[in-house]
Every structure is written in C-alpha cells, then in structure tokens.
Amino acid sequence: MSSTPVAALIVGLTLAAVLVTSGVAKLRDRRATRDAFDALRVPHVVPADAAATALPWAEVALAVLLLAAPSGWLLPVALAVLVLMLSYTWLVARALGFDEPVSCSCFGSLGRHDIDRTTLGRNGLLVVLSGLVVWFALDGGSVPAALGDLDSGDAWTLVAAVAAAAVALLVVGGTSAPATRSQGDAEVLDYERQPIPYGVLKLPDDRSTTLAELATMQARLLVVLNPGCSPCVRTAAKLDDWAAQLAPAVGVLAVYPDEPSAAGAAAHARELGAVEPELNVRRVFSVSTPAAVLIGVDGLMAGGPVVGEDAVAEFVEDVLVQLTAD
Known part of the structure; x- marks a missing residue:
C-alpha cells in the first residue's frame, strides 16, 4: 500500500474526516451523545458519563494523529481507530437484536436515526478502512510520507478526490436535514387531516381497542416511548402535567412496546400507560421514539x-x- 500514496491518502483522509465530523457533532449535542450510551445499552463497565464526555475529544484527537503521525508512530493510532470502529460495529450489531427499534445519535445531531442494517454496513466499511490504515502503518507508511511521495499528477488526483467528496458532503448535508416535525412549519389550522389509520392498543385495564375507537369520546394524544431511551424517559416525566393541562378535551396515553415496559414506567401515572402489540402504532405512523400524534373525536388525524x-x-x-384559543 505504501507504493500507492494516493490510495493511502484517500483512505486516511476519509477516516480522519469521519472522525472529525463525528467528534464535532457529538460536541455540539452532548445530551444526544450521552443518550446514545443508554439507547445502545453500552455495558456498565464503561462509565457512561465520563465516556460520553471524552469520546468526542478522542475522535478529534485520533483524526489529527492519523494525519500527523510520522512513520513508526502511525501504527498505535491506527490500531486505536480500528478498535474504536470495531466497538461501534459490535454495539450496532447487538442493537439490531433488541426487541424494540433503537434510535442512536452515532454522529451527534447529524446522525439521529433508527439503527438498521444500513448502519451496520456503514460501520463495517469503516472497519475495513481502519484495517487498511493498519496495513499501511505496518508497511512503514504515514500520511506525511505519502504526501512527500506524490508527483504532480498524483497531487491533482488527490485534490480532485477531496473536492468531489466535499461537494458530495455539501449536497447531502444540504438536502438531508432531519425533519423532526412532519408538519414542518405549517400552522395547525393548515394541517391536512386524514382518517385515523388502523392500529391497536392494549389499555391499562387490559381492554384492547383500535385507535379510532379510542378517540370516539375524547381526542387523544398518543406519545410513543421506549423504556431504554433517555429522551423517552425525560418525555415520560412530563406526561402527568400534560394530562392535567390537556384534560378534559384531550386524553394522554403513553404507548410502550410491551407490557413489562408499560408496567415498569414510574415517571407517570400507571393509567397513562398502554401497550402496542407488535409495535403496530409506531409502524403505522413510521416513527421512532419519542414521538407524538393527536387523533380526533371525528375519526380524523388532528396533528402529527x-x-x-x-x-x-x-x-x-x-x-x-x-385549546386556549378555542
């Protein structure tokens, strides 16, 4: 690999860019970074608070060292990056086996999404790139040495590759900003109302009901939660207050993936907890957690x-x- 400095530089620069992007994004949203430790159920042997604080700085430091370490010093840096990427990949693969979907801010505010096989594939590619850098380091290579080996043609090839990657990043970054609200900035009055879709809930009194039946006498605010999700736990703690403020016009229900989760929810009144068989509610609305939707007494969606x-x-x-305006 040392005989192909352009390839070595592209791999090194790619990994460094990923690490810097990830580290800076985590620093910009420290709460989401800490929440990711809970969502991924990182083993308790890892001190979550300290690790969440140190991890972004470690990623940025590794990125700098990947680019600056001279020959002979790159190997420990490359091994550290490989271990980090292997750890991320193991956590993602493990999370795919959880009963409920896992939403993780793997790249801070840039990467909030449900973990799926695409996430695993991305992390697998990063492991491969990290392995190539280890190989490069074992061969005595380094980024400064590879830069010194470039001729004018190689330099232009590298510049073109970096420019293409930057343009792709700007295009993707400019068009994929997460929409946390399906209504966008539209006013509630402009909301295009649709019939309440079919969904089933098991209520605290063990009755089963469809979403439409649930809202026949009272509008309902459904808040979809997961027990191991820190944003969900913080949201759940507000439910009692919301229920009191919205009553009697709107009833509040927390929607959990299974009965143990609903029964073990201590942040709100027990009568607010409901269970969605086979995750049918979050599937019909295509939402991760926490999420909310308002269904109306007229059989139509009222918001969300x-x-x-x-x-x-x-x-x-x-x-x-x-409600106040009405």
Missing part, C-alpha cells in the same frame, strides 16, 4: 406525527395554545 424530544414538547404546547 412528530418525532424527537423537543418536537414532542413543542407539539404539546401548540395543542395547548389551540
């Missing part, structure tokens, strides 16, 4: 769905404003 801790809180405030 919205996804994300802040978006749910803002949505409830919007509903309260509408």
